[in-house]
Amino acid sequence: MPSEKENPSKKSALRENIEAILVAIILAMFIRTFVIQAFKIPSGSMKETLQIGDHILVNKFIFGIKMPFTMKTLVSIKDPERGDIIVFKFPEDPDKDFIKRVIGVAGDVIEIKDKQVYVNxxxxxxxxxxFKDSRIIPGDVQPRDNFGPKTIPPDCLFVMGxxxxxxxxxxxxxVVNLDAVKGKAFIIYWSWDKENFSVRWGRLGNFLK
Incomplete structure (x- = not known):
């Protein structure tokens, strides 16, 4: 029979394992909240840059430290720039995350004429x-091909797929408010082609531009 003297060591080992697991969970939550988060691309709005089934990593620290849940910026580092691919809370439904490219920043005048984008x-x-549709849709029908001019308000971004x-x-x-921005997408770490039931090996490790 095991001696009673061995019990404290077993309890100590169990406690160490539990503490290690808790530390790992807390560290993972910290990284996900403030540093890097993974996202999956569900739609084709960013083709050909991003395909449906791409899994990407988003740098959440690059634009500053935000308060969890409220998304209020605690420490500002830099603002998104034109050309950045960002993940943000969808203004019409904050429970959804969207990914688009920044076209205009605060103070910019955005206008689209027959599909051509103008900034200032x-x-x-x-x-x-x-562009997969050669038709030009008049601006009085909807703003896909003709839009603006519109001046971007302070602390806001104009984004497009x-x-x-x-x-x-x-x-x-x-527009997207800066407080709604979660981070900047920077790399594809996994890509699954559901239609062909295969991995897109050539996309793995691609940095996003």
Whole structure:
């Protein structure tokens, strides 16, 4: 029979294991809340940059430290810049996360004429932008191809999807407040092609631009 003297060591080992697990959980929650978080791409609004089934990592620290749940910025480091791919709380439903590219920042004047984007009266063209519909839809019907001019308010961003003809973005529902921004997407760490039931090996490790 085991001696009673062995029991304290067993209890000590169990306690150490529990403490290690708790520390790991707390550390993981800290990293997810303040440093890096994983997201999955559910739609094609950012094609061809991001495909449905891509899994990405988002740098949450780059824009500052935010209060959990309220998303109020505690420490500001820098603001998103034009061209950044950001994840944010959807203004019309904060329970949903959206991912888009920043087109305009506070003070910018955004206008779209026949699919061409202008920022402060200068044409802006991103090589990632994709147009799959050759038709030009008049601005008085809906703002997909003709929009503005609109001046971006303070502490706000104007965002668009790279799949310009198939993206529900700031052209339709307005600007994104800086407090709603969760972070900047920077790498694809996994990609699953559901239709072909296969891994897109060539996309793994790709940095986002």
């Amino acid at each position: 009266n200068e044409p802006v063209n991103y090589k990632q932008a994709v 790279d799949n310009r003809d198939q993206s529900y973005d700031s052209r339709f529902w307005g």
